[in-house]
Amino acid sequence: MFERFTKDARATVTGAVEHAGRTGAATVTGEHLLLALLDQEGGRAAFALGLVDRRESVEAALAEAGRRGGMSKADADALADIGIDLTAVVSRIEEAHGEGALRGDGGRRRRAGRPSFSREAKKALEKSLRVALGRGDRSIGGEHLLLALTATPGPVADVLAEHGATYASVERALYGNGGADGQDRKAS
Numbered sequence: 001m002f003e004r005f006t007k008d009a010r011a012t013v014t015g016a017v018e019h020a021g022r023t024g025a026a027t028v029t030g031e032h033l034l035l036a037l038l039d040q041e042g043g044r045a046a047f048a049l050g051l052v053d054r055r056e057s058v059e060a061a062l063a064e065a066g067r068r069g070g071m072s073k074a075d076a077d078a079l080a081d082i083g084i085d086l087t088a089v090v091s092r093i094e095e096a097h098g099e100g101a102l103r104g105d106g107g108r109r110r111r112a113g114r115p116s117f118s119r120e121a122k123k124a125l126e127k128s129l130r131v132a133l134g135r136g137d138r139s140i141g142g143e144h145l146l147l148a149l150t151a152t153p154g155p156v157a158d159v160l161a162e163h164g165a166t167y168a169s170v171e172r173a174l175y176g177n178g179g180a181d182g183q184d185r186k187a188s
Helices: 007-023 030-039 044-049 052-067 073-081 086-097 119-135 142-151 155-162 167-175
Strands: none
Touching (some): 007 044, 030 044, 030 052, 044 167, 052 155
16 A cells, blocks of 8 residues: 555655654554644645644644543543543543553553554554545545544544544645535545
């Protein structure tokens, strides 16, 4: 599949590996893919996101989602509806086990060599292929990775949606009204 990636998509994947390496993460996550997309300020995906100048806000939202163990604000609201204060739970866990105890890496640090890709990141990469094929494109670009991230359930899609970058809004920004042929082609 990697041979189908355009130069910017390859740069995104290698940038995500670098982000994971800098933080000592055991795996490359969807968060790392998003941060690598934001690094490419001149790319189509960064343009469609419209978030390059709001990077700090995106990074803060990603950090907060990681602190909650990947639970979304909707999850927190659902728990609040049954009387569970997720913020209080997270605080108590962090008091007992240290800051960031609920992060998805379980506190593990990367061994020597390249980090592996998380299930979420693998799904996003696979979905980017489906997005490209669904659009009739022969290669996978950063824009396909971005669309895949918006369509892959999880903290990254939640943060993107909170910042106004849904599948539909990104598709409109990239391809105009409803995509190339006026149809909604959200990858499943």
